[in-house]
Amino acid sequence: MRPSKGRVGAGMQTSPWIILGSTIILLVAVIVFAVQNSHREKQYMSEILTAKGAALIRAVEAGARAGMMGMMWGGEQFQLLLEETGRLPDVLYMAVVDPDGMVVAHSDPSKIGTSFRKDRKLIHLGPDLKENWELVDLDTGEKSFEVHRHFRPLFTENGAEYSHMRQMMHRHRMMPVPQDDWLASNKQEQRLIVVGLDVEPFESAMREDIRTTVVMSAIVLLTGFAGFVSFFWRRSYRAARRSLQDTSAFADELVTHLPIGLVATDQSGRITFFNAAAETITGLTAATVRGRPAQDFLPAHLCGLDQWFDEGEPVNERETECTFADGRTVPLSISAARIVNEVGKFVGEVLILKDLREVRRLEAEVRRQDKLAALGKLAAGVAHEIRNPLSSIKGLTTFFGDQFSEGSEAKSAAGVMVQEVDRLNRAISELLDFARPTDLKRQPTDIAPLLTRSIQLVNQDAANQKVQVELDLADDICQVSVDPDRLNQCLLNLYLNAIQAMSSGGTLRIGCDMEDGRSVRIRISDTGPGIDADHLGKIFDPYFTTKNKGTGLGLAVVHKIIDAHQAHLHVESIPGKGTTMTIRLACISGLVEKEESHDRKPA
Known part of the structure; x- marks a missing residue:
């Protein structure tokens, strides 16, 4: 480990008594x-x-x-x-x-x-x-x-x-x-x-010989003393150099692998340091930008940073959005400082870039969860207040419908009323299902049979829409710990959404394979019209739908069940080419390792 090297270097420091003793021995000689x-x-x-x-x-x-x-x-x-x-x-x-x-x-x-x-x-x-x-x-x-x-x-x-x-x-x-x-x-x-x-x-x-002997002895003594001192100084220098190299290597590794971007420039504005996180944020490589002017690569010197400097304002955790050369717009938190040496001379700048995309995603997720929680409370109250009157309306409608003869207009109107009450009751049931806490009954499950059975349930719907269903299962898929019924509910919702999106027919592809040997990946792809980029971030919001019919709760329920499984749901969509929903579930062995590592964390 690094500290042990530091101790070795400390142990090699020269003691003055060693030099004094060596000098006395040489003097006696x-x-x-x-x-x-x-x-x-x-x-x-x-x-x-x-x-x-x-x-x-x-x-x-x-x-x-x-x-x-x-x-x-x-x-x-x-x-x-x-x-x-x-x-x-x-x-x-x-x-x-x-x-x-x-x-x-x-x-x-x-x-x-x-x-x-x-x-x-x-x-x-x-x-x-x-x-x-x-x-x-x-x-x-x-x-x-x-x-x-x-x-x-x-x-x-x-x-x-x-x-x-x-x-x-x-x-x-x-x-x-x-x-x-x-x-x-x-x-x-x-x-x-x-x-x-x-x-x-x-x-x-x-006397001349004695003087010569004294001079030679003094030269030998000084040479020997210098040799001893040089020897020990060299050892100390080597130890200090090794310690400095270790410290430098440690600092380089630490700075290079910081989770935040770090960019350093010299007094002429040329980039001298560019770590891995900065490469990820900007989409540039250190080899490309090192030694080149920062304004040639960083957008407007990081979105007005020069203006902040010129105004003399401190730059500390300034949030802004920067668009880089590859067209990506990245929310950033920027901190910057000018480096001034002991005599007050400007020698360069240091920029610290923090990618806020994950923070923004978490903030949106928190807002969504808050919205869902409020909606759940509202749904529970509304469902309780509406369901009882609906039951009374349905009963009275059925009673009055029985008073009319078959085929009469009144009889037909009573039937429509009963259907609408049932539809409204189903909507309330979906709302209650969404608002109710997800109670999972996990068990070790083989994904391949589960996928095969779930597809059989939608084969008729797919045939009615002229949609061809393709299933691709990899070998040696690990078991996962899931609630089969709730996961099956998610799959059915995703299948039906995909089939409904292909109104003129198409292909529904379901694939399942291993990813990194530690998780199962389920991919559900359709060849429908895709989802607009403006709508892509809203599809899991309750009551958001682009269909003429539907409550907009289907994908919201899917997202909630996947979150309850501590799994991941990712959406990729290309307008005009189709949409792919990807579910990632941890293998039971990977799940056990994760839980054990969590248990080993200090309280």
Whole structure:
């Protein structure tokens, strides 16, 4: 059902806590990613600077080893090597420190003989030939990445000493080694060689990487947040769209199948909406009129509606009669309104058309019933007051008629008086029958035998008028709940009316078949002169007749009996071609269903 869809759409609305929770999860993930990336950058920096420092230390040791072996270097030459190495890019300083923390060689000669660190002693951890590193804050405010290890220019990388080199040095030395030449002395002191590297380029690169990481993280975060929001908004949009589609479909179905006509026009007067009821009323189709000017199709824009608008009068339930293109004149109740938007601009009109034909028919039926009720009361009083004097007149006329001889003029006049009294008595009896409430004795009845017997009763009358009678019965006609005697009375009246209408002969056709599988249709047709359109709406009125003889109560009684059976009587007549009376009776099964549905209605 439609409401359940509305509930589904409501259940799909986005909670702000879902978006907040999703955003927090994404933020944590981005922070973890940024921290891991920062640690990774620091690790890369330490590995690169350590490798660079170790390479410089090995280069300096290799230079010292070559100088000592080939050119008998001493401390002065090694000092020059350190000074030149200290001038390399990104090298802040390079020094050799003794175990007491004093500088024995330095790329800055002014630092020789001073303490390498004032705050603490430089300590090398780990194997002698394995480089250590640490990040140091200098007095100048700069940061230095220091790489250091034991200074052993005469040792190989695996710790083996160049003993033959030492022997060659002693053999070629022609004078004793000066006491202050620390490089050439054979003292096994644990000196450390230190290289200080500038970390600013790496820190700048790290800061740039961190900025890039932050920017990328922010982009990822915003993108993720936007994705979450877009996802939930899309779900909400889809739910709202489905709900809107359901509401629109419901409104379209409701408006399209309204029992009253609905016509909408735009600001230029072109028809934009035309429902099924409007099609039935006007005889036009929506496909024909949609998008076309209303004045091209609606009669004088619905019979003076423009004039009412121009006069500024409200149009609410105005009753009028409109004649459409197909010649039909339809009584209508018209309501109309101008549509104005928020800024007061005219955007169109809405017309509501109510077909008053059924209302007028019901009003006529009510008037007819009121007339019949009044006539019934009058007939009951008149019949009571007239019948008794008629009986006395008939008795006296018979008495006086017996006083005259047969064949005399007086005897003949008395006979005429008796006949007229009998005719007047029959008219009063018909009037009483019409005025008396219809008391039906319903029973399940097969229509085919009833029609066959009723036709036999009028065969002689038809033969006298040279009227041929034709009976056409369909198979499998359902049973109906009727009063056979009263229905037979209706049929006889209709047969006799048809036969009397064919004074020069003709054909009386009686047909019976099923209609929609739920009702029986009885059609009584003649080939007489037909009924004028002006008289067609009056034929069931009491005392209305176009015959020279007759009381005009026959068809009125027929209509009353058919109404009592809750059946339908319809008349079709074409002047010069004949008349057809159609009776529709509900099948017993259809009648039961109707009564059950009526019982199920709430009180």
